[in-house]
Amino acid sequence: MTVNLAGFNVDIENIKAVQSFCENGINKEEIQKLNWTPETISASYARISRDERPINELREQARTEIDKARRSNNAIIFEMGHSSIAEHAAFNLDIIGVSRYLSEQIEKSRLASFTEKSQRYIKIGTDYYIPSEFDEATKARYVKTVEYLFETYNKLHEMLVPYFESQNPDLKPGDKGYRDLVNLAKEDARYVLPLCCHSQLGMTVNARSLESLLKKLTLIRSAEAAELHKQIEDAVSGYAPSLIKYTKASAYQSGMFDAVRDLLDTAHSMTYDGDNDPAMVAACLRQEYAYQGVQLLDFDKECIDKVIAAFIVRYSDIDYKEAFARAKKTLDETKQQIFDRLYDLLDQHDSVGREFEMSDFTFGIQLSASAFAQLKRHRMATIIDSEYVPAIGCIVPDSIDAVGGKEIFLTAIEEADAFYYDTYKQYPGLNEYILTNSHIKNVILKCNFRELVHISRLRSDAHAQWEIREISDKMCETVGKKLPMLAKFMSGKDKFKK
Numbered sequence: 001m002t003v004n005l006a007g008f009n010v011d012i013e014n015i016k017a018v019q020s021f022c023e024n025g026i027n028k029e030e031i032q033k034l035n036w037t038p039e040t041i042s043a044s045y046a047r048i049s050r051d052e053r054p055i056n057e058l059r060e061q062a063r064t065e066i067d068k069a070r071r072s073n074n075a076i077i078f079e080m081g082h083s084s085i086a087e088h089a090a091f092n093l094d095i096i097g098v099s100r101y102l103s104e105q106i107e108k109s110r111l112a113s114f115t116e117k118s119q120r121y122i123k124i125g126t127d128y129y130i131p132s133e134f135d136e137a138t139k140a141r142y143v144k145t146v147e148y149l150f151e152t153y154n155k156l157h158e159m160l161v162p163y164f165e166s167q168n169p170d171l172k173p174g175d176k177g178y179r180d181l182v183n184l185a186k187e188d189a190r191y192v193l194p195l196c197c198h199s200q201l202g203m204t205v206n207a208r209s210l211e212s213l214l215k216k217l218t219l220i221r222s223a224e225a226a227e228l229h230k231q232i233e234d235a236v237s238g239y240a241p242s243l244i245k246y247t248k249a250s251a252y253q254s255g256m257f258d259a260v261r262d263l264l265d266t267a268h269s270m271t272y273d274g275d276n277d278p279a280m281v282a283a284c285l286r287q288e289y290a291y292q293g294v295q296l297l298d299f300d301k302e303c304i305d306k307v308i309a310a311f312i313v314r315y316s317d318i319d320y321k322e323a324f325a326r327a328k329k330t331l332d333e334t335k336q337q338i339f340d341r342l343y344d345l346l347d348q349h350d351s352v353g354r355e356f357e358m359s360d361f362t363f364g365i366q367l368s369a370s371a372f373a374q375l376k377r378h379r380m381a382t383i384i385d386s387e388y389v390p391a392i393g394c395i396v397p398d399s400i401d402a403v404g405g406k407e408i409f410l411t412a413i414e415e416a417d418a419f420y421y422d423t424y425k426q427y428p429g430l431n432e433y434i435l436t437n438s439h440i441k442n443v444i445l446k447c448n449f450r451e452l453v454h455i456s457r458l459r460s461d462a463h464a465q466w467e468i469r470e471i472s473d474k475m476c477e478t479v480g481k482k483l484p485m486l487a488k489f490m491s492g493k494d495k496f497k498k
């Protein structure tokens with residue numbers, strides 16, 4: 001794994017000074033004295049609330065008195081607790097050669113931006129992570145199983161390309177659209193790829209959020225997470241010592257699992273602590289666990305009136321309580337007219353507006369690692385995910401079934417499952433690296449209607465990958481049935497009426 005610091009924000013005056021030196025060749029000594037750090041921006045912005053001087057003067061002072069700026073950051077962020085000051089510093093990090101397993105954990109950071117290598121668009125080579133914690137025998141079995149999964153991936157890919165070609169007989173190599181067709185083969189073959197598969201991603205993150213990510217990394221019991229923690233810290237600490245300081249998980253964060261242990265049911269303890277034969281546990285759990293897909297668990301039944309009330313508050317002098325009472329008295333017909341008028345104004349790129357955030361929906365979703373990789377990117381939703389639950393089974397793409405590849409696929413998955421269960425007690429956590437993109441986890445997704453509409457635009461669209469599209473369609477269909485007045489707002493960009 002390699003982490004490169006690709007960039008960070010610096011005061012524009014530094015850049016202007018360098019430009020001037022390049023053009024005129026003067027003031028070399030001044031250039032050498034420049035401090036290349038985002039800390040001066042944070043320190044000067046921190047002073048805005050109590051110092052009436054113009055901000056550019058505060059920045060100038062911070063630039064010339066770097067030690068004072070650092071002491072000030074330290075006092076304001078860590079002693080007074082104004083952590084938001086650290087958000088004025090942003091870093092760009094290349095994270096290369098990280099496992100998909102760990103990239104999943106990284107991308108759970110909500111206040112950050114990511115772009116990751118796509119297994120839909122790139123053919124994956126045999127490049128993967130081997131946990132250094134494994135003893136020799138475990139490592140040998142792991143390597144054998146992983147290589148087998150990669151072989152199966154290549155075999156399935158070879159079977160799927162002609163299948164998708166036959167589905168689109170007019171498209172020939174070199175034609176526009178042929179690449180998309182071949183990508184469908186990658187998209188489905190990758191379901192058998194293990195989570196230890198190497199990936200790469202670009203991350204843009206502010207110092208506060210990065211500190212929070214570093215803390216969370218210390219909760220993951222793997223040498224890979226420890227290595228990532230070290231490399232990120234090494235990459236940024238020299239440039240922002242006053243902004244990132246507490247990088248270990250708190251006692252609360254690390255003690256949470258123990259605190260809730262009593263809540264865990266017997267099935268859980270069978271897999272975690274039991275002395276049972278792993279194969280027997282798997283067989284037993286498979287009978288217990290049935291695939292449920294998407295379920296709407298809960299929603300706010302008064303949400304239409306709450307949305308209407310929010311519009312009344314926004315455009316009048318009426319308070320929320322009174323507005324809500326008025327909304328309740330408003331005829332359904334009138335409400336429908338209002339939503340129709342709003343919908344008529346809407347373009348596919350518009351967000352429906354904050355008023356629609358007055359509504360909450362909670363879904364229980366069982367989905368593959370492949371679909372979770374996409375769902376978790378929706379940062380405005382509350383997403384709580386479990387570990388993978390191989391006992392639920394796995395998602396097999398229809399195309400694999402259609403080309404007669406299901407048996408090859410499931411045989412490879414069984415090998416991965418066997419490794420997972422056999423190493424459960426010795427290597428908890430690390431055994432998840434062998435699980436594949438097809439393995440299922442449980443997710444709770446809570447979001448408001450505004451975010452649900454946004455999810456539908458991207459994920460119910462024809463360009464979306466089929467599993468996440470099915471999930472999004474199901475979420476929208478279920479909500480649409482409960483709230484027909486709002487149903488038409490939810491659709492992919494392609495189905496949008498204009």
Ligand SMILES: Cc1cc2nc3c(=O)[nH]c(=O)nc-3n(C[C@H](O)[C@H](O)[C@H](O)COP(=O)(O)OP(=O)(O)OC[C@H]3O[C@@H](n4cnc5c(N)ncnc54)[C@H](O)[C@@H]3O)c2cc1C
Pocket residue numbers: 111112113114115116117118377378379380381451454458459463464465
């Ligand atoms: C067809 C398709 C292909 C994709 N391919 C790839 C790929 O190859 N690699 C990859 O890494 N990702 C890929 N993605 C994921 C994509 O880049 C987004 O991360 C994902 O769709 C979430 O979208 P979002 O950021 O708009 O949504 P959300 O995170 O749900 O945010 C909702 C809205 O809130 C606002 N918002 C949220 N966070 C911020 C922020 N930090 N700054 C400003 N506004 C914000 C925006 O208005 C945003 O639209 C793909 C997505 C699709 C649909």
